[in-house]
Amino acid sequence: MKRSVATAFAPASVGNVAIGFDILGFSVDALGDRVTVKRSSRPGVTITAITGVVENLPLEAAGNTAGRALLALQEAAAPDTGFEMTIHKGIPLGSGLGGSAASAVGAVVAANALLDRPLTLIDLLKFAMQGEAVASGSMHVDNIAPSLFGGLVLTVGIDQPRVKQIPVPRAVRAVIVHPHMVLGTREARAMLNKSVNMSDFVWQTANLAGFISGCYTDDLDLIRASFEDVIIEPQRHKLIPGFREVREAAMAAGALGCSISGAGPTMFAWSTVDAAEAVRSAMVDSFAARGTQTDHWVTGMEGRGARLVAD
Amino acid sequence: MKRSVATAFAPASVGNVAIGFDILGFSVDALGDRVTVKRSSRPGVTITAITGVVENLPLEAAGNTAGRALLALQEAAAPDTGFEMTIHKGIPLGSGLGGSAASAVGAVVAANALLDRPLTLIDLLKFAMQGEAVASGSMHVDNIAPSLFGGLVLTVGIDQPRVKQIPVPRAVRAVIVHPHMVLGTREARAMLNKSVNMSDFVWQTANLAGFISGCYTDDLDLIRASFEDVIIEPQRHKLIPGFREVREAAMAAGALGCSISGAGPTMFAWSTVDAAEAVRSAMVDSFAARGTQTDHWVTGMEGRGARLVAD
DSSP states (O other): OOOOOEEEEEEEEEEEETOOTTEEEEEEEEEEEEEEEEESSSEEEEEEEESSOOOOOOOOOSSSHHHHHHHHHHHHOOOTTTEEEEEOOOSSSSSOOOHHHHHHHHHHHHTTTTOOOOOOOOOOOOOOOHHHHHSSSSSSTTTHHHHHHHEEEEOOOSSSSSEEEOOOTEEEEEEEEEOOOOOOOOHHHTOSSSSHHHHHHHHHHHHHHHHHHHHHHHHHHHHHHHOSSSSSHHHGGGGGGGHHHHHHHHHTTOSSSEEETTTTOEEEEEEEEHHHHHHHHHHHHHHHHTOEEEEEEEEOOOOOOOOOEOO | OOSSSEEEEEEEEEEEEOOOOOEEEEEEEEEEEEEEEEEEESSSSSEEEEEESSSOOOSSSGGHHHHHHHHHHHHHOOTTTTEEEEEOOOOOOOOSOHEEEEEHHHHHHHTTSSSSHHHHHHHHHHHHHHHHHHHHHOOOOTHHHHHHHOEEEEEEOOSSOEEEEEEOOOTTEHHHHHHHSSOOHHHHHTTOOSSEEEHHHHHHHHHHHHHHHHHTTTOOHHHHHHHHOOSHHHHHHHSSSTHHHHHHHHHHEEEEEEEOOOTSSEEEEETTTTTTHHHHHHHHHHHHHHHOOEEEEEEOOOOOOOEEOOO
């Protein structure tokens, strides 16, 4: 093995992106998790510490997203090697910013640097998916893939996932507003209807196709017209007190669109660069008007995914 | 008025394109309808003759797709002008090749040439949609838009439709095989479930997004992986005796994908140019093996929409 310790930073991410439920997400480089993995004489996977903004995560590897991802990698690629891991959480728990995905991605990216034969990103994606399943109760990739690859990322397929980085028009920024409340992904998923009516299905697919076409062709008008989730958001927005007002404030300030980040409660908007600060202020002020504190970021979507950093 | 008579050719089209139910279609320039419109001293819209491959279509304007489309245009843009129209059908009735859409498109494109102030293509689209609704019982645009604009065309929205021409990789051809049987669009629509289950929804949206991304980036591998309709085709394929065998034959011959054109019974495949003739033969032979005669075409999708031709 070429080295005995490596640390990876894995960015936060916005899943769903309004019209791409379970298939589309973008990375948010302003925050993320750092995971350090060491070779260990002790077999299996040992989590030695979890620090940062989240407390009380399980230290038992099989019940921890990063631990489970690393176990999957170990089983497939390094069965005779023991790993020790420390996790520094930069992404708040239950924020809808892909914290569990980032920890899983950080773990496999760091461990990959310790292997004699590094794995492909698609292999790492599959292992990280097994970690994410621990947290969310289902195999979805809309946070894993952007945290790993960076940028706006589409994933097609689960057993044989194919990843596509979709270009975001250069003039577009993402505004991320995290209200200080906690939602669980499992609960947010459990509240969804098990079916979609046909007319909503057609409407949503038109929006998805329009959004993606708009991204490929720098067509901000089409992105704006397509930026509406008619299926998931109407079911979930009740979990976020103030959702409608915040969304309206963002749109009035010039946003291209505004919706829920993943399962929430974080909200996000897309905006042109010149309107981004106004959109941020509008959203933050709208939450503040009802006494809700927030953290908030304005970020580009250039596409830096998880990477090795200094230990 | 600048001229008193004009004739338009409007191409056939493949609606749905497997993964874009009601929103995506591509034009098929190898066949189409020709519509001649003349100014008339008689008010309203008069259909004087319908010739070609279809007989027994209604001559009463309000009950005819082309007549209804022309009435809509007349009401909005030329209320004091009478129109006389002849329709030459090149697209078989109930073939799933967008015959009713082509007649409606031909009518409005021809009439537009007679107006002092020509309308936009989006205006013409809206009038043609009103004609299409007579035939299918619903306002959908996945045949209208490609027949009017040409190429592979996405339409987002109904009241304020936005049209996007999506580039098809240059190496790709469409194979169209029309078995000699007739299906009605109304019936094919009526048999569809009113809802979609959530996992099929996610799968289909991933395929749609992958297909469109593959078109924008010349990614034939992704187009092939995404070219599967998990929602409509499983419900409708029973209407086409031999569907499974024909599809399997197309795929075995190297097709990127194969599905139902619109409501059927025409089937289509996409293929690279070098495999296109083999795919055509495989599909034709598979239908022939069960005694079903076919018409068939191999065509590019360069994007010629409806246009004026010699009267």
